[in-house]
Amino acid sequence: MTLKTITSPERMYQWVSRAVLEGRKVGVVPTMGALHEGHLSLVDAAKAECDLVVATIFVNPTQFAAGEDLDQYPRPLENDLRHLKEGGASIAFCPAMEEIYPRGYSTYVSPPEIAAPFEGLHRPDHFRGVATIVLKLFQMVPAQVAFFGQKDYQQTLVVKKMVEDFNLPIEIRVCPILREPDGLAMSSRNVFLSDEQRGRAVAISKVLAEIEPEILRLTDHSSALKNRLTGVMETARKRLEVKVDKIHYLDVVDAQTLQSISDTTTEVVIVAAADVGDTRLLDNRLVKIR
Amino acid sequence: MTLKTITSPERMYQWVSRAVLEGRKVGVVPTMGALHEGHLSLVDAAKAECDLVVATIFVNPTQFAAGEDLDQYPRPLENDLRHLKEGGASIAFCPAMEEIYPRGYSTYVSPPEIAAPFEGLHRPDHFRGVATIVLKLFQMVPAQVAFFGQKDYQQTLVVKKMVEDFNLPIEIRVCPILREPDGLAMSSRNVFLSDEQRGRAVAISKVLAEIEPEILRLTDHSSALKNRLTGVMETARKRLEVKVDKIHYLDVVDAQTLQSISDTTTEVVIVAAADVGDTRLLDNRLVKIR
Numbered sequence: 001m002t003l004k005t006i007t008s009p010e011r012m013y014q015w016v017s018r019a020v021l022e023g024r025k026v027g028v029v030p031t032m033g034a035l036h037e038g039h040l041s042l043v044d045a046a047k048a049e050c051d052l053v054v055a056t057i058f059v060n061p062t063q064f065a066a067g068e069d070l071d072q073y074p075r076p077l078e079n080d081l082r083h084l085k086e087g088g089a090s091i092a093f094c095p096a097m098e099e100i101y102p103r104g105y106s107t108y109v110s111p112p113e114i115a116a117p118f119e120g121l122h123r124p125d126h127f128r129g130v131a132t133i134v135l136k137l138f139q140m141v142p143a144q145v146a147f148f149g150q151k152d153y154q155q156t157l158v159v160k161k162m163v164e165d166f167n168l169p170i171e172i173r174v175c176p177i178l179r180e181p182d183g184l185a186m187s188s189r190n191v192f193l194s195d196e197q198r199g200r201a202v203a204i205s206k207v208l209a210e211i212e213p214e215i216l217r218l219t220d221h222s223s224a225l226k227n228r229l230t231g232v233m234e235t236a237r238k239r240l241e242v243k244v245d246k247i248h249y250l251d252v253v254d255a256q257t258l259q260s261i262s263d264t265t266t267e268v269v270i271v272a273a274a275d276v277g278d279t280r281l282l283d284n285r286l287v288k289i290r
Numbered sequence: 291m292t293l294k295t296i297t298s299p300e301r302m303y304q305w306v307s308r309a310v311l312e313g314r315k316v317g318v319v320p321t322m323g324a325l326h327e328g329h330l331s332l333v334d335a336a337k338a339e340c341d342l343v344v345a346t347i348f349v350n351p352t353q354f355a356a357g358e359d360l361d362q363y364p365r366p367l368e369n370d371l372r373h374l375k376e377g378g379a380s381i382a383f384c385p386a387m388e389e390i391y392p393r394g395y396s397t398y399v400s401p402p403e404i405a406a407p408f409e410g411l412h413r414p415d416h417f418r419g420v421a422t423i424v425l426k427l428f429q430m431v432p433a434q435v436a437f438f439g440q441k442d443y444q445q446t447l448v449v450k451k452m453v454e455d456f457n458l459p460i461e462i463r464v465c466p467i468l469r470e471p472d473g474l475a476m477s478s479r480n481v482f483l484s485d486e487q488r489g490r491a492v493a494i495s496k497v498l499a500e501i502e503p504e505i506l507r508l509t510d511h512s513s514a515l516k517n518r519l520t521g522v523m524e525t526a527r528k529r530l531e532v533k534v535d536k537i538h539y540l541d542v543v544d545a546q547t548l549q550s551i552s553d554t555t556t557e558v559v560i561v562a563a564a565d566v567g568d569t570r571l572l573d574n575r576l577v578k579i580r
Contacts, residue, residue, distance in 0.1 A: 009457055017459075021311060106403040107421070107455035112396040131397070139457040165397035167429040169303055 003085040005092045009100075009140045012093050016054065016142050024051040028143035028170075030134060033057040034074040034188035035083045038178040042147040043087040045175050054141050055084050056093040058100060062108070063129030069278075074191055093141060100136065108132045112161040117258050118271055119154050119282075122248050127158050134159050138170055146170050151177045151185050153269055153284040154258065177284070183209065185283045192279040201276045203243030207236050207250070208270045208285045215252065215268060219289045225268075226252075226261040240274065248273035248280070255286055266290040293375035295382045299390075299430045302383050306344065306432050314341040318433035318460075320424060323347040324364040324478035325373045328468040332437040333377040335465050344431050345374050346383040348390060352398070353419030359568075364481055383431060390426065398422045402451040407548050408561060409444050409572075412538050417448050424449055428460055435461045439468075441475055443559055443574040444548065467574070473499065475573045482569040491566045493533030497526050497540070498560045498575045505542065505558060509579045515558075516542075516551040530564065538563035538570070545576055556580040 006012045019026050027046030031039050039055075046053040057080055064070035077094070084092050108128050111120075115127035138146065148156050156174045163172055178186045183205035184198075193201055214232040218225055229252055237250050253259060255267040270285045296302045309316050317336030321329050329345075336343040347370055354360035367384070374382050398418050401410075405417035428436065438446050446464045453462055468476045473495035474488075483491055504522040508515055519542055527540050543549060545557040560575045 013457075013459055105455055107452045108400040110398040110400040110418070114396075128400070136455075136457050139459060142459065162397045165395055165426075167299055167303075167426050169307075169429060169432065 003081060003089055003092055005081065005094060007094055007096060007099070009095055012054075012091075012095075012140050013142065015091065019052055020142065020144070025145070026050055026052045026054060026141075026143040027145045027147060028137065028141045029053065029055045029089070029147045030137050031055060031057055032059045032073065032188065033080045034076060034191070035080045036178075036186045036188060036190075038149050038151060038186040040083060040087045041178055042149060042175050043084065043089050045173060046145070046147050047088050049173070050143075050145060052090040053088070054091040054093055054143060055089045056095075056137055056141060058093075058095055058133065058137075060129055060133040061097070061101070062132055063126050065123060065125060068123075069189075069192075072192070074188060093137075095140075100133070109135050109162065111158050112165060114154070114157045114161050114258055117154075117253075118249055118251075119273070122273065127155070130155055131158060131162050135162065135166070135168070138168055142169075144170060145173060147173045147175060149177065150174050150284070150286070151187065151282065153271065153282075153286075157256075157258065179205065185281070187281060189279050189281065193276060197277045197279065200243045201279075201281060203240055204272050204274055204281055204283045207240045208272060208283055210239075211236050211252065211270050212285055212287050215270075215287050215289065225265075225289065229261075240272070244274040244276050244281075246275040248275070250274075261289075293371060293379060293382055295371065295384060297384055297386060297389070299385055302344075302381075302385075302430050303432065305381065309342055310432065310434070315435070316340055316342045316344060316431075316433040317435045317437060318427065318431045319343065319345045319379070319437045320427050321345060321347055322349045322363065322478065323370045324366060324481070325370045326468075326476045326478060326480075328439050328441060328476040330373060330377045331468050332439060332465050333374065333379050335463060336435070336437045337378050339463070340433075340435060342380040343378070344381040344383055344433060345379045346385075346427055346431065348383075348385055348423065348427075350419055350423040351387070351391070352422055353416050355413060355415060358413075359479075359482075362482070364478060383427075385430075390423070399425050399452065401448050402455060404444070404447045404451050404548055407444075407543075408539055408541075409563070412563065417445070420445055421448060421452050425452065425456070425458070428458055433460060435463060437463045437465060440464050440574070440576070441467045441477065441572065443561065443572075443576075447546075447548065469495065475571070477571060479569050479571065483566060487567045487569065490533045491569075491571060493530055494562050494564055494571055494573045497530045498562060498573055500529075501526050501542065501560050502575055502577050505560075505577050505579065515555075515579065519551075530562070534564040534566050534571075536565040538565070540564075551579075 027050035029042045109131035111127040111131040182202045218228045250272045254265040255269040317340035319332045399421035401417040401421040474492045508518045540562045544555040545559040
């Protein structure tokens with residue numbers, strides 16, 4: 001299997017257009033590089049469904065705020081290309097910054113309302129940047145299917161809603177979170193953790209895993225799950241806050257709306273964001289309650 | 291020549307996709323209906339360049355502010371379809387409101403900076419609505435070329451910049467303003483004018499036409515055209531304000547940036563917006579100065 005690297009948006013568009021004209025099904029896996037097994041599971045899912053797989057590698061500055069870790073974000077390009085080659089991707093699309101955001105760039109996506117809570121509250125303009133780069137990538141790589149990881153759960157909702165609202169002719173697949181053996185959700189940012197921090201970071205996934213059976217226990221015939229969960233969440237928060245350095249949020253909400261659980265909620269998501277050292281980590285768990 | 295009417299976005303997308311797969315060149319003419327010869331000249335231009343022409347008819351609510359003429363906007367659908375049939379369009383795409391902005395719709399385009407002056411100042415959110423519907427139409431009708439009228443000059447700049455910034459795979463053509471015999475720019479809103487108002491409305495195009503030779507006269511070797519135009523523009527404004535009921539703006543600016551004329555300006559645009567009665571009318575004239 002050979003891997004072709006393309007940097008020009010025009011050539012990328014031409015390549016995918018031709019493949020589609022020839023009747024091929026093309027899948028795209030948008031990434032910011034620093035690929036781990038989670039990303040490669042997206043490539044696997046794409047290979048299983050599509051004839052050709054384009055992985056994009058672009059560390060998107062517009063989704064980082066000033067003071068965030070844009071400059072520190074890992075960029076191990078050689079490793080990434082080797083992983084993609086071994087993983088069976090057809091193309092690595094690695095455009096230059098000036099191609100994506102040339103001087104005078106000024107058009108953005110104003111993201112859907114689902115972008116407002118959680119990450120949207122804590123990282124203003126984050127989803128504006130995410131939605132903008134995803135829209136642009138979908139135009140440069142006019143694939144039929146795109147693959148995202150559930151790890152960034154709110155992001156998957158933002159992308160799906162944008163695709164629906166903007167009539168983008170692409171299907172979105174969301175693939176399960178991959179975890180380290182102890183449960184820590186795989187993330188490109190895990191490399192920032194010291195051994196000591198790595199030991200504490202696992203608390204996030206452990207706490208989420210402990211909340212899940214509590215939800216199921218409280219669920220039967222409950223129309224006031226939200227209230228009955230208050231004690232569970234307080235306990236969970238106390239267990240987590242002694243392990244991490246800051247909890248940005250830890251909550252259980254309707255998995256479709258990210259709003260409070262209601263009588264019509266059929267699935268909830270437990271969402272968490274916490275700092276361990278200077279590293280901001282996310283995790284989530286979906287739980288069907290009906 | 292038969293004209294096919296399509297209302298479903300999905301069917302529209304399938305139709306154009308299939309045509310493109312079969313090697314056809316498809317042109318799209320986005321309109322809000324109430325078609326006049328100006329629109330039909332866009333269909334003509336599209337027919338001259340493309341194998342198939344899709345005209346879209348959709349009165350887009352998101353580009354109207356509260357209190358503007360959304361409800362009054364003319365919707366002579368039968369006439370429009372007859373015009374499109376006679377004009378040789380292949381498809382009239384007439385989607386329903388609920389298809390384009392279903393309940394819960396919440397994703398918008400935050401338009402480029404070129405949207406800020408002139409119409410952007412006088413109609414906040416107007417270009418947000420324009421950019422959003424144009425992006426959506428380009429996804430539902432994935433044509434290779436789109437045709438817009440120069441009458442809405444700033445709109446053509448907003449669309450071109452959005453296409454560039456978002457990497458939309460479509461080319462934008464801008465076609466000349468069509469005018470009534472006395473010079474009034476054709477507009478769907480002209481039907482709102484009483485005979486008396488219609489008599490006064492022509493002043494807008496007349497004043498623009500009178501400014502043009504003044505610009506050319508002052509241009510030679512001038513690096514300070516802007517200052518030398520001050521007197522010309524004051525005179526023009528006085529001539530116009532006795533004819534119309536309100537001048538929103540009357541200005542001469544760089545045709546690419548809509549900013550003040552500079553040493554690098556090679557073309558200017560004379561732009562005007564004025565009310566005659568309750569009807570807001572636009573006009574413009576491009577003048578090459580180098």
